[in-house]
Amino acid sequence: MGIATDMEVRARDDHHASLRLWLRLLSCTTRIEDTVRQRLRETFGITLPRFDLMAQLEREPQGLSMGELSRRMMVTGGNVTTIVDQLENEQLVQRQTQAGDRRSFTVSLTPAGRKAFSAMAREHEEWVVDMLSSLSERQQEQLYKLLGNLKRGLHQPSNQETP
Template structure:
C-alpha cells in the first residue's frame, strides 16, 4: 500500500504532540476505518447504506415503533434526514409509517415483517464483520480495550455533568 492510502487522521500526529491528542487521533482513525469497512460491506452484501441500517437497528430494538422525532434524537441527525431514510425504506416495504395515536401530526415508524427479516440477516453479517475486524486482538486485549474505553466514557460523562 502506498503511504497516501495509509494516511488517516493519525497521520497528522507527531511525537511532540500531547499523548492525549495522539490517542484521540488513533481512536478516530480506528473508528473511521471500521465504519468505512462496515459501509462497504453493507453496500456490497445488502445494497443498503449505514444510515438505513442504523435506523432499522433502532426500530428492531423498539418493536412498538418510534416517532420520527425519537429516531432523529437517537440517530443524532435532522428530521429531514430521517424523513428521507424512512421514505426509502417505506418504498421498499421494510418499514411502516403510522399516524400517531395521540398526535395526528406525528408518525410512528415500525419495521414490517420483511424489514425484521431483512434486518435479522444484516445483523448476523454485521456482527461477523465486526468480530473479524477485531480478530487481531486476543480476548484479553479486547476486554482491556473495552474496560479502558469505558473509563474514558465515564470520565467524559462526568465532565459533561459538571459543565
C-alpha cells in the same frame, strides 16, 4: 470510498501523548467504519444511517415516533423523514397513524424489514468480530473498560474552567 486516512501519521515526537492516542483512536475507527460502510453498500445496497435506523426499530418492536427516532439518532427531523420515506418505499418499515394524536405516526419494521435486518445484522456482526479478532478476549475486555471510562469522562463536556 477511501478506506480511512492513516491520520496517525500526523503524530510527531513533540506532540503530547494524548494527541498520539487520539490520532490512533481515529485511525482505527475510521478504518473499521469505512470497511463496514463499503460492505453494507456492496452486500446489501444499504447506507449506514439506514442500517442504524432499522437497528433502532429492531430494538423497539412496538415502534417509535419520527421525533423519537430523530432524538435517538441525533439527527434533525427532515433527515429522518427522508430515510423513512426510502425504507417505506422498499417496504422495510411502515408508518402507522396514532389514535389520539393525528399529527404523529408510529414507525416500525415490517415483517420483511425484520427479516432483512436480521440477515444484515448477522453479517455485520461477523465483519466486526473478524476485524477485532487480532485482540484476545481479555484485551477486548480491557479496551471495552477503558473506553467506558473515556466515554463517561466525555459525558460532562469537561469544560472545567480551571479556577
